Structures are given as C-alpha cells and as structure tokens.
Amino acid sequence: MNRSRFDFAVGLxxxxxxxxxxxxxxxxxxxxxxDSGTGYVIEARFDNIGGLKxxxxxxxxxxxxxxxxxxxxxxxxxxxxxxxxVYPNYxxxxxxxxxxxxxxxxGEQYVGLESGGDPVYLAAGDRLGKTQSAMILxxxxxxxxxxxxxxxxxxxx
Amino acid sequence: MxxxxxxxxxxxxxxxxxxxxxxxxxxRFAGALLVSLSIALGxxxxxxxxxxxSGVRSLSxxxxxxxxxxxxxxxxxxxxxxxxxxxxxxxxxxxxxLVRELGPVVTALLFAGRASSAVTAEIGLMRAxxxxxxxxxxxxxxMSRVVAPRFLAAIxxxxFLAAIxxxxxxxxxxxxxxxxxxxxxxxxxxxxxxNVDVRIDVLNGLLKSIVFGTAVGLISVFEGYFAAPTAEGIxxxxxxxxxxxxxxxxxxxxxxxVMMFRGLS
Numbered sequence: 313m314n315r316s317r318f319d320f321a322v323g324l325x326x327x328x329x330x331x332x333x334x335x336x337x338x339x340x341x342x343x344x345x346x347d348s349g350t351g352y353v354i355e356a357r358f359d360n361i362g363g364l365k366x367x368x369x370x371x372x373x374x375x376x377x378x379x380x381x382x383x384x385x386x387x388x389x390x391x392x393x394x395x396x397x398v399y400p401n402y403x404x405x406x407x408x409x410x411x412x413x414x415x416x417x418x419g420e421q422y423v424g425l426e427s428g429g430d431p432v433y434l435a436a437g438d439r440l441g442k443t444q445s446a447m448i449l450x451x452x453x454x455x456x457x458x459x460x461x462x463x464x465x466x467x468x469x
Numbered sequence: 470m471x472x473x474x475x476x477x478x479x480x481x482x483x484x485x486x487x488x489x490x491x492x493x494x495x496x497r498f499a500g501a502l503l504v505s506l507s508i509a510l511g512x513x514x515x516x517x518x519x520x521x522x523s524g525v526r527s528l529s530x531x532x533x534x535x536x537x538x539x540x541x542x543x544x545x546x547x548x549x550x551x552x553x554x555x556x557x558x559x560x561x562x563x564x565x566x567l568v569r570e571l572g573p574v575v576t577a578l579l580f581a582g583r584a585s586s587a588v589t590a591e592i593g594l595m596r597a598x599x600x601x602x603x604x605x606x607x608x609x610x611x612m613s614r615v616v617a618p619r620f621l622a623a624i625x626x627x628x629f630l631a632a633i634x635x636x637x638x639x640x641x642x643x644x645x646x647x648x649x650x651x652x653x654x655x656x657x658x659x660x661x662x663x664n665v666d667v668r669i670d671v672l673n674g675l676l677k678s679i680v681f682g683t684a685v686g687l688i689s690v691f692e693g694y695f696a697a698p699t700a701e702g703i704x705x706x707x708x709x710x711x712x713x714x715x716x717x718x719x720x721x722x723x724x725x726x727v728m729m730f731r732g733l734s
Contacts, residue, residue: 315514322517325525329629332636333675340564340639341671342662367666 351399352436353381356410356423357391362446364412364421370396371413372425377402380423396423405430411444421446498691501612502620508610509617516618516625523584523619524626528633530583531576535634538571539563539641546642547650556652560661563642564635568665568674569730572635573627574722577681580627581714585689588619589710592693593703601694616690623686624679631678673729677722684721685714 361383370378378398386393398404407428414421434440509516542563550556592615595601601611639661646652665671689710696706 318514318518318521321525322520325520325528325626326629328528329632332629332632333671335636335639336568336632336671337667339658340568340635340661341665341667369663 351378351397353395353397354404354434354436354438354440356394356396356440356443357386357389358394358410358412358443358445359391360445360448361392361394362412362414362421362448364394364423364446368420368422370398370423370425372402372404372427377425394423396425398425403433406432406434406438407442408434408440409442409444410440412446414447494695495687495691498694499687502617502687502690505610505613505617506621508613509621512613512618515614516621519588519618519622520626523580523588523622524630527580527583527626527630531579531630531634532637534575534579535567535572535637536641538575538634539567539638540645542566542571542638543642543645543650547646547652556646556650557656557660559642559646559652560639560657561664563646564639564661564665565670567635567638567642568670570674570722570726572631572638573674573678573681574718576631576634576678577627577685577718578715580623580630580682581685581689581711581718584626585623585685585710585714586707588623588689589693589696589707590703592616592619592690593696593698593706596694596696597698597700597703599698616694620686620690623689624682627678627682627685628675631675635674669730673725677725677729680721680725681718684717688714688717 364380364383366380366383368380369376370380378396381395381397383395384393385391396410404425404427407430409426409428411424411426412421413424543559546559546562547556550558550562592601595611595615601615604611604614643657647654647657692706692710692713696702
C-alpha cells in the first residue's frame with residue numbers, strides 16, 4: 313500500500329474520531345455547561361439545604377437559569393451559605409424568593425427562584441432576603457404524627 | 470530439610486528481584502524511548518503508517534463492540550430502572566458508564582488484544598531475525614525508526630477509538646431503549662445532556678484513554694524489544710503484552726477514577 317492510501321485511511325480515521333468526540337460533547341454532554349464561568353453569582357442562605365448538591369440546577373418557572381456554584385456553612389449563624397451562578401441573560405428583582413425544591417417524588421433537588429415585584433434587579437454578590445429551606449421527610453412525618461397525636465384525644469371523647 | 474528451606478527463601482527472593490530488575494529495565498527503556506521521541510516526532514509519516522495498522526484496523530472491532538456493549542447496558546439498565554419507574558434515566562446511566570469507564574477501558578483492552586500483541590510480535594521477530602541489529606549497523610537508530618512510531622501510534626489512536634466506542638455505545642443504547650423498548654426520545658437525550666458534563670465526564674474519559682494508550686503502547690514495544698529471539702520467546706512476549714497491558718489498564722483505571730471522580734457528589 314502506498315503512502316497516499318495510508319494518508320487517506322488515517323485521515324478518515326481521525327475524521328471519524330473527531331466526529332465521535334463532537335457527538336460526545338454536543339449530543340451526549342451539554343457543551344453549554346462549559347460556560348459556567350460566565351454569569352453572576354448571588355448568595356442565598358438556608359436553614360437547611362437537604363440534599364442539595366454543587367452543580368444542581370437553579371430554575372425559575374421550571375427553566376434552568378443557572379447552577380449551584382458552592383455550598384458552605386456560616387460558622388457564626390449556622391446557616392447554609394449557597395452561592396448561585398445565574399446565566400448573564402437572566403435578571404431577577406431584589407425581592408426574589410429562593411426555595412429548595414425536589415423534582416418528582418425521589419428526584420434531584422434544585423433551587424427555585426421566584427421573582428418579586430421590586431424594580432431594582434439583583435447584582436453580582438447580592439444576598440437573597442427571603443429563602444425557603446428544603447423539606448425534610450423526617451420533619452414532615454414527625455409534624456404529621458404530632459398533629460395526629462394532638463387530635464386523637466379529642467376524637468376519643 | 471534445611472537446604473530446601475533456603476531454596477524456598479531464595480526462590481521467593483528471586484521472584485521479587487527479577488521483577489524489580491525487569492521494572493528497572495522498563496524504566497531505562499522508557500527513558501531511552503523518551504529521548505528518541507524528539508527524532509520520531511520529526512518524522513510523523515512513520516507514525517501515521519503505524520496508526521493505520523494499529524488504530525484504523527481496530528476501528529471495526531471497536532465500533533461493533535461499542536454497539537453491543539451499549540445495547541447490553543440498555544437492556545440491563547432498563548430492567549432495573551423500570552422497577553423504580555425511572556426508565557427515562559437510561560440515557561444517563563448508559564452515557565455515564567460508557568464515557569467515564571467502559572469507553573476508555575474496554576477500548577484499551579481490545580487494543581491490547583488486537584493491535585499491541587501484533588506490535589510485540591513484529592518487533593520481537595525483527596529482533597530474532599536481527600533486523601534491529603542490522604539497522605544499528607547502518608547507523609539507523611531502531612528506537613526512533615521502529616519503536617517510537619509504534620509507541621506514538623498507540624497514544625494517538627486511543628482517544629479516537631475510545632470516542633468511537635462511546636459514541637456507538639450510546640447509539641446502541643438508543644436503538645434498544647428508544648426504538649425497541651419505546652422510551653421517550655426527548656427524555657432519553659435531555660436527561661443525558663443534563664447529567665453528562667463535558668469537562669468532568671467527557672474530557673476526563675479522553676484523558677484516561679490517553680494514559681491507557683501510553684501504558685499499552687509502552688508495554689507492547691518493551692516486551693517486543695526484549696523478547697527472547699526464539700519462536701517460544703516471541704510467543705511468551707506476545708502473551709505477556711496482553712496480560713500485563715490488561716492488568717495495568719485496570720489498575721490505572723482504578724487510580725485515575727479515584728483521582729478524577731472522588732468527592733464529586
């Protein structure tokens with residue numbers, strides 16, 4: 313086999329390989345995840361974040377508008393400090409409410425943003441005033457049991 | 470009684486010293502190979518010839534294996550997932566297992582069996598028929614003329630082959646999951662895209678395959694270069710290439726996985 317046949321076969325091989333890599337980047341993975349360096353970071357504090365993880369989606373009206381950048385504990389107030397990176401093309405008002413929600417019954421947890429009516433928009437580094445913590449199943453069950461226990465004597469009479 | 474005890478201890482000692490000896494030889498060989506790389510990189514057509522024999526000729530086996538592995542993953546994954554009512558996550562499971570682990574690892578194992586064994590036999594036979602010595606006599610450095618191009622070809626081919634394996638695997642899972650079982654097409658792809666990260670998963674997978682290519686390439690040329698110049702010696706060297714390559718790929722995979730994916734979630 314002469315030189316040009318080798319070149320052709322190797323060129324074809326490389327082309328198919330690059331095509332496969334492009335397929336993995338664009339169709340299997342989401343290259344949009346690459347631009348995680350852009351956008352602005354806002355801070356939200358929660359009493360309890362439940363099972364929220366770094367890189368979990370930030371959604372507003374069900375649309376992904378950002379990602380959870382980092383999670384930490386404030387050593388003085390014992391609140392969870394969650395940094396949210398919001399994509400640059402979305403703006404939210406100053407009185408936006410952040411809550412930790414679950415997609416589906418057993419699905420992943422995400423941060424939901426509900427924009428308020430304040431005409432001033434959130435800027436990078438701002439802290440959200442109102443937050444709603446994750447629902448913890450154990451707490452819900454114990455609340456339910458307490459309320460049941462409270463109403464049972466009334467029924468017994 | 471005492472003599473046999475001493476023999477046992479020396480046998481144990483020989484077992485380890487001979488292996489450490491071999492490891493030292495391999496390290497010195499790798500050093501010499503590194504030096505000759507600069508010359509080999511100046512003569513890339515030699516490498517592309519080897520890419521043809523190692524990489525391009527492995528294309529069909531890698532693509533077909535990927536397709537079947539993806540299909541099997543889809544069938545098995547669906548069995549478990551539908552019990553929990555989350556069959557749509559099939560795409561995620563298949564794509565993550567392929568891109569992170571199976572793509573690089575199985576490709577490296579196939580490459581070791583399909584291409585590296587041939588490289589070992591080829592260089593071993595060159596040694597046995599004194600072609601390497603003849604080159605040396607003609608002032609042609611066999612390291613940069615014969616060994617380095619084959620080593621580079623393994624590193625060059627592996628990421629492409631791994632990418633092709635993962636791609637055909639995902640397509641295989643799509644055929645089984647979406648076309649035959651009837652999972653929703655949109656959910657299959659969107660869940661996959663939402664959970665596969667280009668940097669963490671895809672790039673780390675390709676990085677893995679480059680490391681595996683280096684290991685498999687080095688082992689194949691080393692075993693060939695130092696094969697005993699007999700028919701039996703070449704047979705042993707070929708076997709050793711496949712065995713040692715497979716084991717080191719699996720061990721390296723464990724180390725790389727711990728380094729790359731631990732503490733992510």
